[in-house]
Amino acid sequence: xxxxxxxxxxxxxxxxxxxxxxxxxxxxxxxxxxxxxxxxxxxxxxxxxxxxxxxxxxxxxxxxxxxxxxxxxxxxxxxxxxxxxxxxxxxxxxxxxxxxxxxxxxxxxxxxxxxxxxxxxxxxxxxxxxxxxxxxxxxxxxxxxxxxxxxxxxxxxxxxxxxxxxxxxxxxxxxxxxxxxxxxxxxxxxxxxxxxxxxxxxxxxxxxxxxxxxxxxxxxxxxxxxxxxxxxxxxxxxxxxxxxxxxxxxxxxxxxxxxxxxxxxxxxxxxxxxxxxxxxxxxxxxxxxxxxxxxxxxxxxxxxxxxxxxxxxxxxxxxxxxxxxxxxxxxxxxxxxxxxx
Amino acid sequence: xxxxxxxxxxxxxxxxxxxxxxxxxxxxxxxxxxxxxxxxxxxxxxxxxxxxxxxxxxxxxxxxxxxxxxxxxxxxxxxxxxxxxxxxxxxxxxxxxxxxxxxxxxxxxxxxxxxxxxxxxxxxxxxxxxxxxxxxxxxxxxxxxxxxxxxxxxxxxxxxxxxxxxxxxxxxxxxxxxxxxxxxxxxxxxxxxxxxxxxxxxxxxxxxxxxxxxxxxxxxxxxxxxxxxxxxxxxxxxxxxxxxxxxxxxxxxxxxxxxxxxxxxxxxxxxxxxxxxxxxxxxxxxxxxxxxxxxxxxxxxxxxxxxxxxxxxxxxxxxxxxxxxxxxxxxxxxxxxxxxx
DNA sequence: TTGTAGGCGTTATCAT
DNA sequence: ATGATAACGCCTACAA
Numbered sequence: 034x035x036x037x038x039x040x041x042x043x044x045x046x047x048x049x050x051x052x053x054x055x056x057x058x059x060x061x062x063x064x065x066x067x068x069x070x071x072x073x074x075x076x077x078x079x080x081x082x083x084x085x086x087x088x089x090x091x092x093x094x095x096x097x098x099x100x101x102x103x104x105x106x107x108x109x110x111x112x113x114x115x116x117x118x119x120x121x122x123x124x125x126x127x128x129x130x131x132x133x134x135x136x137x138x139x140x141x142x143x144x145x146x147x148x149x150x151x152x153x154x155x156x157x158x159x160x161x162x163x164x165x166x167x168x169x170x171x172x173x174x175x176x177x178x179x180x181x182x183x184x185x186x187x188x189x190x191x192x193x194x195x196x197x198x199x200x201x202x203x204x205x206x207x208x209x210x211x212x213x214x215x216x217x218x219x220x221x222x223x224x225x226x227x228x229x230x231x232x233x234x235x236x237x238x239x240x241x242x243x244x245x246x247x248x249x250x251x252x253x254x255x256x257x258x259x260x261x262x263x264x265x266x267x268x269x270x271x272x273x274x275x276x277x278x279x280x281x282x283x284x285x286x287x288x289x290x291x292x293x294x295x296x297x298x299x300x301x302x303x304x305x306x307x308x309x310x311x312x313x314x315x316x317x318x319x320x321x322x323x324x325x326x327x328x329x330x331x332x333x334x335x336x337x338x339x340x341x342x343x344x345x346x347x348x349x350x351x352x353x354x355x356x357x358x359x360x361x362x363x364x365x366x367x368x369x370x371x372x373x374x
Numbered sequence: 375x376x377x378x379x380x381x382x383x384x385x386x387x388x389x390x391x392x393x394x395x396x397x398x399x400x401x402x403x404x405x406x407x408x409x410x411x412x413x414x415x416x417x418x419x420x421x422x423x424x425x426x427x428x429x430x431x432x433x434x435x436x437x438x439x440x441x442x443x444x445x446x447x448x449x450x451x452x453x454x455x456x457x458x459x460x461x462x463x464x465x466x467x468x469x470x471x472x473x474x475x476x477x478x479x480x481x482x483x484x485x486x487x488x489x490x491x492x493x494x495x496x497x498x499x500x501x502x503x504x505x506x507x508x509x510x511x512x513x514x515x516x517x518x519x520x521x522x523x524x525x526x527x528x529x530x531x532x533x534x535x536x537x538x539x540x541x542x543x544x545x546x547x548x549x550x551x552x553x554x555x556x557x558x559x560x561x562x563x564x565x566x567x568x569x570x571x572x573x574x575x576x577x578x579x580x581x582x583x584x585x586x587x588x589x590x591x592x593x594x595x596x597x598x599x600x601x602x603x604x605x606x607x608x609x610x611x612x613x614x615x616x617x618x619x620x621x622x623x624x625x626x627x628x629x630x631x632x633x634x635x636x637x638x639x640x641x642x643x644x645x646x647x648x649x650x651x652x653x654x655x656x657x658x659x660x661x662x663x664x665x666x667x668x669x670x671x672x673x674x675x676x677x678x679x680x681x682x683x684x685x686x687x688x689x690x691x692x693x694x695x696x697x698x699x700x701x702x703x704x705x706x707x708x709x710x711x712x713x714x715x
Numbered sequence: 716t717t718g719t720a721g722g723c724g725t726t727a728t729c730a731t
Numbered sequence: 732a733t734g735a736t737a738a739c740g741c742c743t744a745c746a747a
Binding site: 040042087088089090091092094095101102105109110111113115116117120123124127132133134135137141144151153154155156229251256262294295298299317318321322323324 | 383406428429430431432433435441446450451452454456457458460461464465468473474475476478480491492494495496497577603624632634635639640656658659662663664666
Binding site for chain 3: 385386387397398402403405429430432433434435436437438566
């Protein structure tokens with residue numbers, strides 16, 4: 034079967050013919066430009082309706098040089114953190130009449146970079162980037178395109194572009210303080226990949242809280258891996274089998290914290306009775322009664338919204354001379370895993 | 375500050391000037407069309423590279439009438455079922471050089487419909503629709519646009535369009551059989567919204583398994599609500615406080631099943647000792663040790679991939695005369711909530 | 716208030 | 732193998 038070309042759609046010229054006027058006027062009428070007679074405008078709208086006219090976005094962007102589209106680049110939509118961000122972005126964009134391209138990089142730097150040429154080609158208006166590359170080398174390349182860009186989530190902080198981030202240091206500090214207030218003394222830390230921005234900053238905030246309490250951390254109690262519950266599980270097993278085992282653990286995200294719980298369960302340790310745990314993120318399952326994890330909540334949806342709005346206003350008002358850096362505050366969300374109530 | 379127009383980007387005309395040839399030839403060279411001298415082609419590519427050329431997608435779509443973009447319409451990217459589907463769609467699309475617009479409807483029929491005009495305007499090549507509207511009235515409107523369309527997930531089965539679905543009836547049947555094999559006799563059913571396709575079909579398969587075992591269901595044991603764990607929780611509470619309370623529950627999705635577990639926990643009932651539970655979906659948290667839910671797994675990622683590929687081949691080979699209806703098989707995934715091992 | 720015409724960056728169809 | 736040139740559908744001066 035032959036490939037059928039899409040049926041020719043109706044254009045403003047068709048409308049012009051139908052309404053018996055020039056198509057320039059049709060364009061004006063349809064775009065609510067001033068200086069169009071009230072009832073020619075009415076006739077135009079009526080004709081457009083009748084003919085089932087739909088403006089051709091490609092033609093329009095060709096002349097306006099605007100795609101009315103943003104791109105959202107994230108490592109993995111399957112990770113419970115990102116869907117909420119994505120939803121925030123989508124909502125804010127839709128409200129402003131913008132569409133959003135979903136770009137899932139699968140933690141693959143090459144794929145992430147490959148999106149770049151796509152964006153240039155599509156003349157995307159702006160992009161929101163949660164880079165899979167933590168040291169910012171990829172983000173830097175994106176920044177060089179001059180495309181309105183906002184980087185979100187964790188990555189090298191010194192990169193030159195707009196940023197909307199969570200105050201990870203403060204989050205770590207809050208976590209540490211909460212544990213300390215409960216009287217825990219021997220607190221362990223389980224991070225994601227070592228050297229990673231999120232891990233480092235959450236850890237440093239945590240350290241600060243310890244320092245304020247006059248506690249020096251035992252390096253034995255600091256373990257790293259990846260942001261998965263398996264990693265949290267294995268590290269906890271090791272921690273719990275040590276001579277002087279910890280009485281509390283700060284896990285750098287909720288997935289890790291769930292791994293902590295799993296390990297404790299297996300060893301017959303009660304949470305929070307024998308071991309306290311605090312996480313980071315507040316993914317939806319943290320609130321599930323069988324988990325009931327006390328955690329440092331990130332405003333994920335807001336993160337997405339703010340990021341999108343930042344770009345949108347920049348699109349409207351022109352790029353600023355300086356880059357914006359918006360930092361959102363994390364919040365302690367108390368549930369049961371630390372011994373409260 | 376004035377709005378700065380995006381800097382004029384380099385076009386094939388610039389390349390033509392640079393290489394000293396006509397821009398028609400440049401176009402040919404860049405698109406690997408036959409009939410271009412080998413080293414003019416080389417010169418063109420070289421010039422393009424040097425000038426930092428990036429083709430203008432809008433201009434191209436204007437003439438080719440292809441946007442090289444799909445749209446993915448889903449009710450809520452935050453629901454753990456959809457991110458996996460989205461990932462499947464994105465991967466398949468990206469492999470074929472297509473981008474995907476993320477359209478989150480928030481279970482809002484109006485917003486869902488509003489996307490329609492957007493798609494027409496953008497001349498989307500095809501769309502994948504998980505309608506929020508279960509009876510198919512919205513999907514029908516989408517189908518009328520003549521846009522290559524594939525409907526996924528649950529909805530009225532008789533609607534005229536391509537479909538990629540999970541065999542919900544079989545899923546329900548598998549669930550029922552598994553419970554029956556364990557010797558449970560008084561099995562309850564907790565669905566989502568009553569009348570909803572997923573709920574109905576999963577229930578009917580479940581009924582069939584009971585019928586084969588010569589068991590007639592007690593209407594008292596069938597409860598409905600919404601696909602949330604709260605709903606599962608409340609319904610289970612009622613079920614468990616009945617005179618002849620069930621010894622097993624088939625929850626029409628995993629979220630509901632988690633609510634079941636929560637209620638059982640609260641009443642001090644052991645799972646699976648005092649009450650067996652089986653779910654549907656296999657969301658990632660079903661495998662978490664503290665949940666360990668036996669469930670009917672849906673191939674979510676595959677669902678997305680197959681849907682995207684279906685559209686993509688239709689785009690390549692032209693629309694078929696008949697609509698495709700691909701039904702994917704669900705699978706029993708045994709964990710601990712029914713008493714196995 | 717309305718019409719004319721040029722241009723946005725490509726692809727495609729003619730010639731040459 | 733290459734070059735003109737006409738679309739594609741729309742916006743926008745500029746002219747009337």
